[in-house]
Amino acid sequence: MTRTTTRGRASRFLAILSVVALAISGCGGAASNAGGPVEIRAAQVLPPGGSQSDLIAWFMSELEKRTDGQVKTDVTYGGGLLAGTDTLPGLQQGRAEAGNVVPAYFPAELPLNNINMVPISDADQSARLRALQDLADGVEQFEREFEQQQIELIGFLPNNASAVTFGPEVTSLADVEGLKIRIPAQPSSVVWEELGAKATFQASEEVYESVERGIVDGVTYPMDTQVANGITDVAKYMASDVGESGGSVFAFSSRTYERLPEDAKEVVEQLKKEWPAKADELMTKYDRQACRDFLESGGTIVRWSKADRETMKEAVERLAPPVWKAEAAKSVDRSVADELWQQYTDSLARHSGETGYVNGLSTCGRN
Numbered sequence: 001m002t003r004t005t006t007r008g009r010a011s012r013f014l015a016i017l018s019v020v021a022l023a024i025s026g027c028g029g030a031a032s033n034a035g036g037p038v039e040i041r042a043a044q045v046l047p048p049g050g051s052q053s054d055l056i057a058w059f060m061s062e063l064e065k066r067t068d069g070q071v072k073t074d075v076t077y078g079g080g081l082l083a084g085t086d087t088l089p090g091l092q093q094g095r096a097e098a099g100n101v102v103p104a105y106f107p108a109e110l111p112l113n114n115i116n117m118v119p120i121s122d123a124d125q126s127a128r129l130r131a132l133q134d135l136a137d138g139v140e141q142f143e144r145e146f147e148q149q150q151i152e153l154i155g156f157l158p159n160n161a162s163a164v165t166f167g168p169e170v171t172s173l174a175d176v177e178g179l180k181i182r183i184p185a186q187p188s189s190v191v192w193e194e195l196g197a198k199a200t201f202q203a204s205e206e207v208y209e210s211v212e213r214g215i216v217d218g219v220t221y222p223m224d225t226q227v228a229n230g231i232t233d234v235a236k237y238m239a240s241d242v243g244e245s246g247g248s249v250f251a252f253s254s255r256t257y258e259r260l261p262e263d264a265k266e267v268v269e270q271l272k273k274e275w276p277a278k279a280d281e282l283m284t285k286y287d288r289q290a291c292r293d294f295l296e297s298g299g300t301i302v303r304w305s306k307a308d309r310e311t312m313k314e315a316v317e318r319l320a321p322p323v324w325k326a327e328a329a330k331s332v333d334r335s336v337a338d339e340l341w342q343q344y345t346d347s348l349a350r351h352s353g354e355t356g357y358v359n360g361l362s363t364c365g366r367n
Helices: 012-025 051-066 084-093 113-117 125-138 140-148 186-194 204-212 223-228 254-259 262-296 306-328 334-351
Strands: 003-005 038-043 071-076 098-101 151-156 162-166 180-182 198-200 218-222 237-240 249-253
Touching: 038 051, 038 084, 038 254, 051 071, 051 098, 051 151, 051 223, 051 249, 051 262, 084 098, 084 151, 084 249, 113 125, 113 140, 113 186, 113 306, 113 334, 125 140, 125 151, 125 262, 125 334, 140 151, 140 334, 151 254, 151 262, 162 223, 180 204, 186 198, 186 306, 204 218, 218 223, 223 262, 249 254, 306 334
Parallel strands: 003 071, 038 071, 038 098, 180 198, 180 218
Antiparallel strands: 098 249, 151 249, 162 218, 162 237
């Protein structure tokens, strides 16, 4: 059975000590006990209790179970093993064997994968996962980014309904003027700045305290993460974000994957195939749960007016894709970025509606 470790927002000191201990012990790559089980530690930046964390927990538990103990797994939540901004180098250095890698934290290393962070108005989040996987399966340069960073893609982590929560009361875009909003990626930042907000970046581990202390007025996150991270304890107004976006991938270090026995690799590949359907199941579950918990805590769902929605959509379509393309063009030819965007949006359109997933924020409070 997969062991889980939960560490709260005050876990930084313990995390530092664990890194020092690993360095002293010379631990690197997938741990193995002289022919015993392969031990895989996964670093999850988010707390337990959300579609992303549950999907990671499911994968790790099933991997251990289906390999009959050849692989032993452990998941550490809340940035307790590796902070979000340290996950990619941490995997490369052997401080963890698996983890939640957020491309937005590594734009120079994963420029093409930052297409994940471009907001798209009214996008089907279930379709997004499949469109991204299509790129990983069919576009050599996209796939090569993972190889170059010495990681093995397991799957794209699901993002529930993209939401923005506010501490101050907000009822329309006019109220957003001058508010400071935590936004993890530049494509969304430029849109919110166009709408009058002041965009700021903060790592996930720092967000709750910043909202609580009034350092930021608003936060963009998936709907379920807003609740799981406790953001909605201190930010009681929730609205749809400027567009639906992705966020992160779950990956093994390449070294870890290669050290797995062949039959364990076969289990990994089978679980990869099951990943999208499990993601759909968990997104639906946590959309409903997050809606219920938010409303029961006294939260208010803000519905943008038709005029506000049109303003947001126009800004997204005009500003967001060019920001990503310009950044990607620092690493690849601009024509590659243009073609990748076309492939991505074509695939998104093709998959939209095929699974029946419905954005939970759009229905929250209306039932």
